[in-house]
Structure formats: C-alpha cells, structure tokens
Amino acid sequence: MNRRALPLAGHSVLRTLDVDEARDVIGKVLRAPHDVRVTGGARRFEARQNAVSLGRVAFAALDYGAGAEVVVTPHHTDNMYLVHIQLAGAVGAVSGAVRATATRAAATVAQPREPFMLDWPAESPMLLVWFDASYVESTLRQMIGAELTHRLRFELGQDLTTPAMRAWWEQVRLVVREIDHGQRIATHPLAVRHLHDLMTTGLLLGARHSYSDQLHRDTPTPVAATVARAVDFMRVHAAEPMTVTRLAAAAGVGVRTLQEGFRRHLDTTPTAYLRRIRLEHVRTELQQADARETTVSAIALRWGFTHFGDFARSYRMAYGERPSETLRKSRLR
Missing domain, CATH: 1.10.10.60 (Homeodomain-like)
Incomplete structure (x- = not known):
C-alpha cells in the first residue's frame, strides 16, 4: 500500500526504520529531545520527517508509519511553543491532568515548562508548527502594549474551526504550499520576517490562552495622529523588512490599537x-x-x-x- 505523501517533500530530513535514529534526528530538528516508545505490536516502524526552518518559526511534517503505534514524550520544551495539526487520523495529547486530541479540526499545543505526551496511532501523519517562545512573548507584549504580568499559557486543545483559527490554519497551509512549489518565501529576508509576524500574530489572536481576554478587550479609538505616524514611517522605510509589530512600535501603540486605527480612519489594514x-x-x-x-x-x-x-x-x-x-x-x- 502506498504511503500518504507528506508536505514539504523537497525538504526531507529523515526516513528510517530505526527507532533510535528517529528519536535522535527528530529531537534535534524540533530542538526538543524526547523519548519514542513503540507500542501495540507494531508490524512496521518507518519514521519520516520533512522540515523547513524560517528561524523563529519552523514547519515539519512527521509520520511514524502505517503499522506503528508510538508514545512520544518530550523531555522539555523550554524555548518553544509547538502546535500539532493532523493531516489524517487523530493523536491524543496529555499535559498534566489535561487531555486533548489533535485532529483535522483541532490542534494541540506543547508549551514551555509543562509536561507533555503524545499517544500516536498508526497512519496519523502530522504537521507541526514550531514557534520560538521568546519571540511569541515579545510579540504579545507589543500587541497589548504592556509587559506580561503572568506566564503566557495556551490551552492544550485548540479549535481550528473558529473563524480566527481557520484563518491562521489557512495561512499555514499557504506557506507550506509556497515552500512546496519552490517559491522564495522561505529564503528572502523580507518575506521571512513578514511570515514570522503573520504566523505569530495570527496564533495569538486566534488561539485560546492566558492573555486572550486582555488581547481582545475593546480599546479606545486611536487618534488620527497615531495612524499618521505609522503612515509616515511606512513611507520612509517602505523598502525595508516591515512587520505589523515593528510598525506599531514606531507609532507608539500596540498592534491591536494600530489595526483598529487603520480600520476606523483609513478603512483598511496596515498591511494593505x-x-x-x-x-x-x-x-x-x-x-x-x-x-x-x-x-x-x-x-x-x-x-x-x-x-x-x-x-x-x-x-x-x-x-x-x-x-x-x-x-x-x-x-x-
């Protein structure tokens, strides 16, 4: 039987029948050492992984085989948030006393300083999106326009069918398709910096986490001068890499306030x-x-x-x- 093709096919980093090799390579690619234990009387173990790193954000497609059931337990995820989305099948996730399941309609999130385990059935290929934790937290600070007063913690299970998460998931699929088609989206510095901001901001706005209420709280209508400062900055620096977070910092407001200002005063978005x-x-x-x-x-x-x-x-x-x-x-x- 033919195996399901994985995304990012031009960026293969692993194809092996050896559990120890899979454990070593996958741990290095994801920057998270972990244990892999084959269970369920596997008929055939064959780990495949394709991966592309964009620096602060990375993408990986991972499959443990049509006949293998495995339990994956990361040793730590101190420096990253890792989003798991199923391409087929379903993978159970456990973090402390909380359980959730990654499917095509729901993601799970591993996060810094929290125990995490995946119960991975056969024929359940997964797409993983890796985020540098310090960059996510820095982006959040700029979005709310204040220092973080408590730890950013995502809920383990995330609904991919909500409008905001559906939009984020479509962004992920678009980037993966562009990489698969050989576009320069993964190599051009301006594009990569934009993707860092797009992916991170989209996740923070769409996912449920400990700052969701604060992030979505209504903000006062920004004055026209704030938008004018942003426009002036755009015109002077238009040829440079530009992210919404950089633009908000230049205007002296948070990302959400800037976006609201452009909507109210110019009937458009900063990016447009x-x-x-x-x-x-x-x-x-x-x-x-x-x-x-x-x-x-x-x-x-x-x-x-x-x-x-x-x-x-x-x-x-x-x-x-x-x-x-x-x-x-x-x-x-």
Missing part, C-alpha cells in the same frame, strides 16, 4: 496600506526604468514583493495594466 505604498514605488521605478537593464521581478523584489503572481494581480487591479506593459512603455518614451 503598506502594499499600496510599495506598489506606488514600483510603478514609479517601472515608468523610469530602461527595460534593457532591469526586469519587473527585480524591481518588485526590491520593494518587498516576493510572490510575483499576487504582485502582478495587485498591480493590474491598481493601475489597469500589467507591470510588464508599464516597463515596456518606459522604453518607448
């Missing part, structure tokens, strides 16, 4: 407004460029557009012509 500014810069360069000396993709990349299909669609919607047509016209002038 930044895209508009960058499109303006791209158009100006295309109009002034020599088509014999540059390309559309080179100019787009310089202004932070790493997904050229999305860029081309946005440009055509904004200006009624393809970017290549603008560049071609510049040569005729």
Whole structure:
C-alpha cells in the first residue's frame, strides 16, 4: 500500500526504520529531545520527517508509519511553543491532568515548562508548527502594549474551526504550499520576517490562552495622529523588512490599537496600506526604468514583493495594466 505523501517533500530530513535514529534526528530538528516508545505490536516502524526552518518559526511534517503505534514524550520544551495539526487520523495529547486530541479540526499545543505526551496511532501523519517562545512573548507584549504580568499559557486543545483559527490554519497551509512549489518565501529576508509576524500574530489572536481576554478587550479609538505616524514611517522605510509589530512600535501603540486605527480612519489594514505604498514605488521605478537593464521581478523584489503572481494581480487591479506593459512603455518614451 502506498504511503500518504507528506508536505514539504523537497525538504526531507529523515526516513528510517530505526527507532533510535528517529528519536535522535527528530529531537534535534524540533530542538526538543524526547523519548519514542513503540507500542501495540507494531508490524512496521518507518519514521519520516520533512522540515523547513524560517528561524523563529519552523514547519515539519512527521509520520511514524502505517503499522506503528508510538508514545512520544518530550523531555522539555523550554524555548518553544509547538502546535500539532493532523493531516489524517487523530493523536491524543496529555499535559498534566489535561487531555486533548489533535485532529483535522483541532490542534494541540506543547508549551514551555509543562509536561507533555503524545499517544500516536498508526497512519496519523502530522504537521507541526514550531514557534520560538521568546519571540511569541515579545510579540504579545507589543500587541497589548504592556509587559506580561503572568506566564503566557495556551490551552492544550485548540479549535481550528473558529473563524480566527481557520484563518491562521489557512495561512499555514499557504506557506507550506509556497515552500512546496519552490517559491522564495522561505529564503528572502523580507518575506521571512513578514511570515514570522503573520504566523505569530495570527496564533495569538486566534488561539485560546492566558492573555486572550486582555488581547481582545475593546480599546479606545486611536487618534488620527497615531495612524499618521505609522503612515509616515511606512513611507520612509517602505523598502525595508516591515512587520505589523515593528510598525506599531514606531507609532507608539500596540498592534491591536494600530489595526483598529487603520480600520476606523483609513478603512483598511496596515498591511494593505503598506502594499499600496510599495506598489506606488514600483510603478514609479517601472515608468523610469530602461527595460534593457532591469526586469519587473527585480524591481518588485526590491520593494518587498516576493510572490510575483499576487504582485502582478495587485498591480493590474491598481493601475489597469500589467507591470510588464508599464516597463515596456518606459522604453518607448
């Protein structure tokens, strides 16, 4: 019987029949040493893992085989939050006295300084999303605009069918698809920094945790001056890596306050407004460029557009012509 193909197929780090090798390699990739114990009279153990690290966020697809039932017990997760999402089957999770199950509709979260165990049936491939704990906590501080007064703790089980978590899960799948298709999303510094912010902010806004109430508490309407500061910062630094958290810090407010300000005053989001500014810069360069000396993709990349299909669609919607047509016209002038 053919095994189910795993995502991130071009980034294989492990395929082995040896339990000890699997334990060693998977522990190093996930930066969390752990025990793997085969149970249930396994007919065949074959661990497979594909993984891509983006620095503060990483993705891994993991499967222990069609005939193997295993129990996985991490020794510690001091420096990470690890989200488990099933591609098929169901994996039980235990943390202290709390139990939850990872399925295609629900995730589980391992977190720093808490015991954790996975009861992994056969034919249950999983996608894991790893977050650097210090980065998650730093992002949360910026989002609430204050220091953390108690430990950030995610609930063990997370519902992936809520609108916010469904949106986050779609972001994860989009990134994985882009990596599978060989896009530069995993290598370009601007794209990677944006992904760090997108993935982390999305998880904090969508998941249930010890700061959820504070994060979603209604905030006062921000003054127009706050939005103006953010716009000025965008225009000066548009060519640099830009995250919502960096922009909020420059404006002197939390992420949620900044987003609310853009919605109320400009009827858009900070990210959409930044895209508009960058499109303006791209158009100006295309109009002034020599088509014999540059390309559309080179100019787009310089202004932070790493997904050229999305860029081309946005440009055509904004200006009624393809970017290549603008560049071609510049040569005729």
